[in-house]
Structure formats: C-alpha cells, structure tokens
Amino acid sequence: MDQLSRAEAWEIVGGLSNPSKMPCYAWGIPAQACKVGGKLAEVEGSICHGCYALKGFYRMSNVRRAYQRRLDRFGHPRWVEAMVRLVRWQGLETGLAFFRWFDSGDLQSVRMLQTIAEVADQTPEIRHWLPTREYAVVRQYLARETPPDNLVIRISAPMVDGEPPKLGLPTSTVHQGERAEGFTCPAYSQKPARCGYCRACWDGDVENVSYPFH
Ligand code: SF4
Incomplete structure (x- = not known):
C-alpha cells in the first residue's frame, strides 16, 4: 500500500486542531460526546460544569462540525497510519516533539485508548499527553496493557478542589x-x-x- 500524503492523512482523520495555548497540534472530538463529563457537566462544583469546550469558540458551527468529523472518521481502516503521518508532520511543522489528545472530548472506549496507544507506539520521538476522566476505560486498558513510555495518560479529578484520583497514573486537579x-x-x-x-x-x-479555576 502506498504511503499516505499529508493531504490524504488529513482527509482520513478529518484534520487536527491547533489550540492557541498549546505548543503543538491536537486531536479532539465534540465535548457533547463525553460520557463521564456529560454527567459531571450537570453537577455544580464539578470541573466539567461550565466546560470550556461547550461554549465560546467551540460552539461555532464550523468548529463543532470539525470535531464531529474527527469522531465520525475514527475507525477508518487507515486511521492509525494517517494519525502517525499527521503527528510526525505537526512535530516537524512546530519544531517541537509533542502532541495533545482531547483538547475537546474524552475517550469513548477501551478500543479508542488502544488505538491512540498504537499511534504513540509508532511515534516514539513524540511525547503524547492524554487527559481523561474515563476512569473505567483506563482501568480496563491497564488490566491488559501497559501504555507506551511516550504516552502520558493524565487522570483528571472530577471536582474543583478535589483530591487527585488514585489510578497509579499522573493526575490533574483544579484549584480555587x-x-x-x-x-x-x-x-x-x-x-x-x-x-x-x-x-x-x-x-x-x-x-x-x-x-487554576478560571
Ligand atoms: S502545566 Fe500543562 S497546560 Fe499548564 S502550562 Fe504547563 S504544559 Fe501547559
């Protein structure tokens, strides 16, 4: 099979986002698809209450469509190959060996985490950061597999001023x-x-x- 061009890889994946805060590109899906986050968004005092990815820039119709397209195209038979191509391309483009998963949205399944781990495994020169609140998905994955060294799965706390979750992985919290x-x-x-x-x-x-809470 021929190697994918950057344009072909972009088309298969549905493109990457380029968050202004970050030094690198990112891949994300609609925040509306968050399973745990969708429930937490209803809970006052939770970090997902007033989620940034459900308002402002992320609500613009073209942005919403782009995130939905990325979710819809996950599962393409050449998705891993295309993501590997794009992760490498953006590393060269930015001159920095970093990639961010889920600037919006969260893991949908163990298979999604396995697939992302495969991309990280095939791009050992890039450091990957994946924040998540899908503890059950991560626990099921860890019961069978070990993440590649260059993939940091960072477990996010559910509540503002809450304790770091204990899953044996790096964590994040939000403080006031x-x-x-x-x-x-x-x-x-x-x-x-x-x-x-x-x-x-x-x-x-x-x-x-x-x-910091903001
Ligand atoms: S802690 Fe994380 S989000 Fe904050 S500046 Fe450092 S890398 Fe960026």
Whole structure:
C-alpha cells in the first residue's frame, strides 16, 4: 500500500486542531460526546460544569462540525497510519516533539485508548499527553496493557478542589485560591493563556498538575 500524503492523512482523520495555548497540534472530538463529563457537566462544583469546550469558540458551527468529523472518521481502516503521518508532520511543522489528545472530548472506549496507544507506539520521538476522566476505560486498558513510555495518560479529578484520583497514573486537579496540589500550571498567569516553555503535562514524572479555576 502506498504511503499516505499529508493531504490524504488529513482527509482520513478529518484534520487536527491547533489550540492557541498549546505548543503543538491536537486531536479532539465534540465535548457533547463525553460520557463521564456529560454527567459531571450537570453537577455544580464539578470541573466539567461550565466546560470550556461547550461554549465560546467551540460552539461555532464550523468548529463543532470539525470535531464531529474527527469522531465520525475514527475507525477508518487507515486511521492509525494517517494519525502517525499527521503527528510526525505537526512535530516537524512546530519544531517541537509533542502532541495533545482531547483538547475537546474524552475517550469513548477501551478500543479508542488502544488505538491512540498504537499511534504513540509508532511515534516514539513524540511525547503524547492524554487527559481523561474515563476512569473505567483506563482501568480496563491497564488490566491488559501497559501504555507506551511516550504516552502520558493524565487522570483528571472530577471536582474543583478535589483530591487527585488514585489510578497509579499522573493526575490533574483544579484549584480555587491557594489550594494547589503539586505543580501549579503557569499558563493562566498571562493573557491569553499560553504554555510557553512549560511541558509539565507531558512529563510523567510530574505526579499532579493543578490548574487554576478560571
Ligand atoms: S502545566 Fe504547563 S504544559 Fe500543562 S497546560 Fe499548564 S502550562 Fe501547559
């Protein structure tokens, strides 16, 4: 089979997003598809209540369509090959060896996590960060498999000012005021928020990243 061109890979995947805060490109799906997050969005005091991916820029119809297209195209027979092509391409484009999964949305299934792990496994030169609240999916995956070293699955806490979840993986929390646990995300000390030189979320040795509530 011929190697995919960048344009063919883009078409198969439905494109990548390029979040302004991040140093790299990202792949995401509609926040409306979040399973755990969809329930949490109804709970006052949860991190998903007032989710950024359900408002503002993410509600624009062209943006919504793009995220839906990425979800619809997941499962294409050449999806892994296409994502590997795009993850490598964006590394060259940005000059940085990083990739972000789920700037919007969350894991839909164990198969989705296995498939993403396959992409990470085939791109060992890139560090991948995957934040998730789908604890059951991650537990089922970990019962059978070990994530590649370059894939940081960072488990997000459900509630503002909540404890880091205990799944044996790196975590993230959201704090109000001074109650940060572990490493405090510096992105919001500037406007607009930017990662700048920080790569803590991609670093599996950073046990917990705490984001200021905003
Ligand atoms: S902790 Fe660092 S890498 Fe993570 S979002 Fe904040 S600035 Fe970006």
